[in-house]
Amino acid sequence: MARPLRAKLDLDALRHNYRLACECAPESRALAVLKANAYGHGALACARALEPLAPAFAVACIEEALELREGGIDKPIVLLEGFFEESELEIIAREGFWTTLHSDWQIEAVERSRLPGPINAWLKFDSGMHRLGFGTEDFVRHWRRLALSPKVCGVHLVTHFATADGVDMAYANHQLAEIEALRYRLEAEGYEVPCCLANSPATLALARARGQWHRPGLMLYGADPLERANPFSARLRPVMTLESEVIAVRSVEPGEPVGYGGRFIASRQTRIGVVACGYGDGYDRHAVDGTPVLVDGRRTAIAGKVSMDMLTVDLTDLPTADIGAKVTLWGRAEDGSQLSVDEVARHCDTISYTLLTGILPRVPRIVSVG
Ligand SMILES: Cc1ncc(COP(=O)(O)O)c(C=O)c1O
The missing domain is CATH 3.20.20.10 (Alanine racemase)
Structure with missing residues (x-):
């Protein structure tokens, strides 16, 4: 694979x-x-x-x-x-x-x-x-x-x-x-x-x-389906971790656009990581700039419109993250840090029900052990 x-x-x-x-x-x-x-x-x-x-x-x-x-x-x-x-x-x-x-x-x-x-x-x-x-x-x-x-x-x-x-x-x-x-x-x-x-x-x-x-x-x-805090919700554990990797890294100058429509414009010298995941996999194309992702367990954000097979993230503040870095789109990273699918859904103006049911058959489901 x-x-x-x-x-x-x-x-x-x-x-x-x-x-x-x-x-x-x-x-x-x-x-x-x-x-x-x-x-x-x-x-x-x-x-x-x-x-x-x-x-x-x-x-x-x-x-x-x-x-x-x-x-x-x-x-x-x-x-x-x-x-x-x-x-x-x-x-x-x-x-x-x-x-x-x-x-x-x-x-x-x-x-x-x-x-x-x-x-x-x-x-x-x-x-x-x-x-x-x-x-x-x-x-x-x-x-x-x-x-x-x-x-x-x-x-x-x-x-x-x-x-x-x-x-x-x-x-x-x-x-x-x-x-x-x-x-x-x-x-x-x-x-x-x-x-x-x-x-x-x-x-x-x-x-x-x-x-x-x-x-x-x-x-x-x-x-968590609730719009308000609840002690039981706080004990839920994510079942699905949507995980990929950085497959390319590039540097863009201040003022340069990234991706379709040039939605993200670099405000400083910016390191952009390209991640193998897109709307052709079911990741929501409505994700705004600033939608959180974890790279090697550390939070950063989407920068640029989601494409069919790829999305782009801002790696400027993660200088050691390079090609092959693990990207957690939601769920639990290897170091135990978590990104909730509910939080991602809020950035896509939707609910976690649609994100989870929307992951397409193209994405292999792997039962993780331990
Ligand atoms: C009739 C019915 N019962 C139960 C459920 C489960 O709801 P939830 O996923 O909010 O627990 C649904 C979900 O759409 C439903 O339509």
């Missing part, structure tokens, strides 16, 4: 973060969310690492669930978007997948299905996200139907928070009130109502959002 760019994966950190998610909500069981190729980390490698700990997994769709089954993962797998075509129901029943039901047509399909056995249904409540799911009256009507249906062997209430990552918790508390009212109403009719409520932000910071299950995604990978 000659090109030095790689995404190193620390699966011990993944297990540590999973245990932390369990510690945040000890009375609840944690579904490990592995959708979008485990947020870019490799779904099968992550599932195998978590299988001894996690009672179940969650993915977006049946293709992602089948990849895990074919890789030998035999734990229950929740389909967070449910099925897209009625024909998937047979596979869902055969493979023991648990499916979200968010629309009338899906419930009708379950009711008219002829399956070898009943399926586990996760009925989606729209508590305020207004994306997928049923409002209160439709939810109650469907719940009663499914509870009686021989096609179903268990019904869960599943919902999603829109703003649990923010500073103002008023809307998350409003969603919680909607959930509690619905639950109270169903329990008053004699139903048991197992719930799955919390994503990572709610797992970390919304203690009242703990149902029988919670669904951490991003935090498993060591990124």
